[in-house]
Amino acid sequence: MSEENKDIGILKEIAELLNEGTDTKDVLSGVLKRLLQVTGLQTGWIFLMDEHGTHHLAADEFLPPALANDDHRRMCQGDCWCVNKYNNRKLNKATNIMECKRIEDAIEEKAGETCGLTHHATVPLGAGNERFGILNVGSPYKTHFQKNELALLEAIAYQIGTALKRIKLTQREQETALVAERNRLARDLHDSVNQLLFSLSLTARAGVEMTQIDEVKQTFGYIQDLAQEALGEMRALIWQLRPLGLENGVISALRSYAEMLGLSIDTDITGAASIPGTVEEALWRIGQEALANCKKHSQTTEAALSFHASKDKVVMKIKDGGIGFHYDENREIPSLGLKNMKSRTEALNGQFHLKSKTGSGTEIQIRIPF
Incomplete structure (x- = not known):
């Protein structure tokens, strides 16, 4: 078999896989293992990066002990040349060849074989x-990759990137479908069971007023109390399925909530995007808690x-x-609501920042990728 036909066969096999x-983790682990098998390379690992340049080890195969020891500690922290080059946008194609700073550090520190x-x-x-x-691959004592090897790795990397994008889009579609189903169920519960319980409560109340017999009054009163309790639980269930007020978006919901609390809120909105339902709901819950804290503790009626x-x-x-409060970033967050x-x-791989100082107010910032 010619080298070209062999490469095509490898690409076909990787594409099928x-x-x-x-599932991102399973896909990356499986394709990395197969990549090493078909190319004859000995070891490899994949770093996934977030928008801030922070990396995490998403897959690895046959790492030497110096890199695998302590639950891959050396791979999960610290800088290295390949990560820095990626973050500086200087890594646009397969690079031949890069010395491994993590390996050099491990040798210097005598961290293992x-x-x-x-x-x-x-x-x-x-x-x-x-x-x-980034995808990193290598073999013991291998210090050079041929052009055809780099071209094959580039083609495989593009296939992996396309698969990651497909998985990301599929997950968004699943989230959208889940939210739609929850909304449908919430509407059905509100329009059927909720109304039946409300009717039962009114009927029991009428029964209490119509009868003169104490035992019957007590029975109708008991039925009314049960109906009211069931109504409360049903409303809580509907709320969990679809938080009320999000029909017009999270900003509109937070404005309405602030108005209900008696707060004057100044809003500044920029950008436009379709936000996944899980993210929107988290922002709504967080915003509720923040505005409620403002009402309870800040001694002001204005928020931004x-x-x-x-x-x-x-x-x-x-x-x-x-009025704010004294907050030390090096210490634990002080309240259950903030926690x-x-x-x-x-939980959504986001970042939470809290700033507060006595006499200078309080600010929370939430950054969530999707």
Whole structure:
């Protein structure tokens, strides 16, 4: 078989493997393992990057002990040349060849066996204008990759990038479908069960007023109390399925909520994007908590909301000019409400920032990628 036909066969096999997957971790692990098998290379790893340039190890195969020890600690922290080059946008194609700073540091620190690995090829992962991370591959004592090897790695990296984009879009579609189904169920519960319980409560109340027999009055009163309790639980369930007020978007909902609390809110909105339902709901819950805190603790009736949406992230800030409080960033967040905001943000791989100073108000900033 010619070299060209062999490469085509490899690309076909990798493409079939990528097309079968729907989970990012499984897809990357599977394709990296197969890539090493068909190319004869010995080791490899994939870093996925977020918009801030922070990397995380998404897949790895046959890392030497110096890199794999301590639950891959050396791979999960610190800078290296390939990551820096990617973040500086100087990595636009397969690079031949890059010495591994992590390996050099491990040798210097006598952190474990490196098994002869000193260099690796680095290839950016992307599709169109979207960038996802880097693919690194190497072998012991291999310090040079031929042009045809780099071309094959570039083609495979493009396939991986396309698959990552497909998975990302599929996940968004699934989230949209889930939100739509939850909305439908919430409407059905409101229009049927909720109305039946309301009618039962009115009927029981009428029964109490119509009878003169104490035992019957008690029975109707008990039925009315049960109906009211069931109504409360049903409304809570409907709220969980579809938070009320989001029909016109999270900003409109937060404005209405602030008005209900008696707060005057100044809004600054920039950008436009279709925000996933899970992100929108998290912003709504966080915004509710922040505005409620403003009402309870700030001793002011004014707040400011800024909201910026782009194609891959949303940033929301809520600030008040109230009394504030002393907050040390190096210490634990002081209240359960603020901890809940942070937890909701980080559950969506977002970042939560809190600023407050006695006499200078409080500001929270939430940045969530999607």
